[in-house]
Amino acid sequence: xxxxxxxxxxxxxxxxxxxxxxxxxHVLAVADEVMLSGGFDRIxxxxxxxxxxxxxxxxxxxxxxGKEMYTFDTSRMIGSKDKKKDKDENIVAxxxxxxxxxxxxxxxxGMQTWPKPISLFTIGKCYRHENPQGGRYREFTQLDAEVFGxxxxxxxxxxxxxxxxxxxxxxxxxxxxxxxxxxxxxxxPRIKKMLVDYFKKKQxxxxxxxxxxxxxxxxxILDCKNERCQSTIAGAPVTIDNICEECKKHLMSVLEYxxxxxxxxxxxxxLVRGLDYYNRTVFEVTGKDDRRQNxxxxxxxxxxxxxxxxxxxxxxIGFGLGIDRTVDFLKNNNIRIPKPKSKVNIFMIQLGEDAxxxxxxxxxxxxxxxxxxxxxxxxxxxKSQLRAADKVNALFSVIIGQREAVTNSAIIRDMRDGVQETxxxxxxxxxxxxxxxxxxxxxxxxxxxxKSK
Ligand SMILES: [Zn+2]
Ligand SMILES: [Zn+2]
Numbered sequence: 267x268x269x270x271x272x273x274x275x276x277x278x279x280x281x282x283x284x285x286x287x288x289x290x291x292h293v294l295a296v297a298d299e300v301m302l303s304g305g306f307d308r309i310x311x312x313x314x315x316x317x318x319x320x321x322x323x324x325x326x327x328x329x330x331x332g333k334e335m336y337t338f339d340t341s342r343m344i345g346s347k348d349k350k351k352d353k354d355e356n357i358v359a360x361x362x363x364x365x366x367x368x369x370x371x372x373x374x375x376g377m378q379t380w381p382k383p384i385s386l387f388t389i390g391k392c393y394r395h396e397n398p399q400g401g402r403y404r405e406f407t408q409l410d411a412e413v414f415g416x417x418x419x420x421x422x423x424x425x426x427x428x429x430x431x432x433x434x435x436x437x438x439x440x441x442x443x444x445x446x447x448x449x450x451x452x453x454x455p456r457i458k459k460m461l462v463d464y465f466k467k468k469q470x471x472x473x474x475x476x477x478x479x480x481x482x483x484x485x486x487i488l489d490c491k492n493e494r495c496q497s498t499i500a501g502a503p504v505t506i507d508n509i510c511e512e513c514k515k516h517l518m519s520v521l522e523y524x525x526x527x528x529x530x531x532x533x534x535x536x537l538v539r540g541l542d543y544y545n546r547t548v549f550e551v552t553g554k555d556d557r558r559q560n561x562x563x564x565x566x567x568x569x570x571x572x573x574x575x576x577x578x579x580x581x582x583i584g585f586g587l588g589i590d591r592t593v594d595f596l597k598n599n600n601i602r603i604p605k606p607k608s609k610v611n612i613f614m615i616q617l618g619e620d621a622x623x624x625x626x627x628x629x630x631x632x633x634x635x636x637x638x639x640x641x642x643x644x645x646x647x648x649k650s651q652l653r654a655a656d657k658v659n660a661l662f663s664v665i666i667g668q669r670e671a672v673t674n675s676a677i678i679r680d681m682r683d684g685v686q687e688t689x690x691x692x693x694x695x696x697x698x699x700x701x702x703x704x705x706x707x708x709x710x711x712x713x714x715x716x717k718s719k
Contacts, residue, residue, distance in 0.1 A: 278396075278404030280590075289593045292603045294389065296435050297409045297587065304428045306385040306411055311367040313391055317359040323366035323571060325542030327482035334394040336360040360393035363541070364410035365568070365584055372414055373577035382415030382580075389589070401560050401591050412584035417569060419516050422547045422583055423523030429551055429563050429585055430529045436592065437601050440554040441562065444534035445524075446506060447517040447546050448485060451570065453510035454545060458484055460503045468498045488536045504535040513546055520547055543568040547583065553595065562595060563587035610640040611702045613655035613663045613681075615648055620671040624691070628664070628676075631695055637702055655681060661705050662698065 548566035565585025616625035
């Protein structure tokens with residue numbers, strides 16, 4: 267047979283292999299812990315929604331919706347029977363961000379009537395068909411959190427402090443929080459007009475994208491990463507100098523509460539975030555001294571979005587935190603994570619057909635007792651199986667050879683010092699349970715002592 271070409275993964279997608287998964291596990295566990303301790307409830311939402319949802323929330327003029335969204339016409343799918351039946355059911359999109367689904371779920375599930383504020387979070391995959399470079403992936407995992415029903419600045423500050431806590435607990439110290447206010451329905455139009463007046467005069471100096479933004483959403487020019495636009499942006503009117511009194515008061519309160527909670531931040535006048543729906547507080551967390559790189563987390567207030575989506579008017583604020591980027595940050599900065607506990611307590615070693623049958627049966631019994639087990643079926647010598655047990659850091663090995671199979675016994679080997687004992691098969695499970703429990707207790711005491719030193 268001619269050698270076949272293997273099929274590789276899609277560009278911008280990635281596999282998370284065991285050596286990276288320990289980072290993933292750690293980040294996800296910390297995120298979950300901090301959010302739950304902050305009084306947030308976990309929910310889960312579909313990764314696919316009607317395309318219209320994103321057109322109406324994220325905004326058709328944003329890069330996210332305009333250029334990067336994975337959309338499908340399901341009526342054109344092979345074998346599809348939905349042709350023309352329900353047009354808006356047919357055009358679907360993989361979610362490029364989670365906030366729109368959160369807002370949809372809030373309205374659709376009647377959360378308006380729940381006691382306020384409602385604090386929800388979820389962790390899941392998002393998709394953006396953008397250029398996969400510099401820590402950007404086309405499939406990525408986000409922690410998304412939203413608070414519905416409260417406009418008090420204390421909510422903004424406590425939400426930002428939660429993001430901060432997640433990174434602190436991950437020992438990511440070289441990061442900084444950026445905050446800005448982009449105004450409300452009162453003052454945002456005025457700011458927009460000032461920016462249009464300013465940038466119109468300098469149009470020839472702007473990049474192609476910014477020329478388009480000038481017509482559609484001039485605020486976003488401030489966020490342009492293109493080198494060409496930087497000097498023009500630097501001279502633009504500053505949003506926080508031009509927001510209304512109410513917005514100024516709100517921003518000052520957010521900052522005051524953050525000071526009170528000991529969260530350090532930078533007031534960053536050019537921060538606007540790429541999405542259309544934000545008002546007042548916007549924030550981002552990035553690596554230190556590097557606002558140009560990808561944000562680790564970002565969010566803001568969106569007090570008008572729920573009404574715009576057909577719900578009862580209600581203030582809201584939220585953030586997204588990139589799990590992939592956080593994992594990359596930990597690895598790139600050599601930040602140590604806690605060593606994962608030994609995954610395998612007991613490793614089964616067998617020789618001969620009868621022994622293999624006994625070993626398989628015992629493995630299943632031990633798993634039922636919540637003892638994690640490993641077995642190397644394909645390896646034919648005891649020596650190679652012992653090596654496999656070593657490799658997975660097993661606490662104990664159980665050796666069943668031909669003689670043990672005949673005499674209904676087994677050898678337990680302590681993998682720490684190689685000491686062995688022979689037990690009757692019927693006593694094996696009980697003896698192992700005792701030994702594992704004792705070992706775990708020993709390790710915990712050792713850890714306690716090490717901590718108290
Ligand atoms: Zn305002
Ligand atoms: Zn530009």
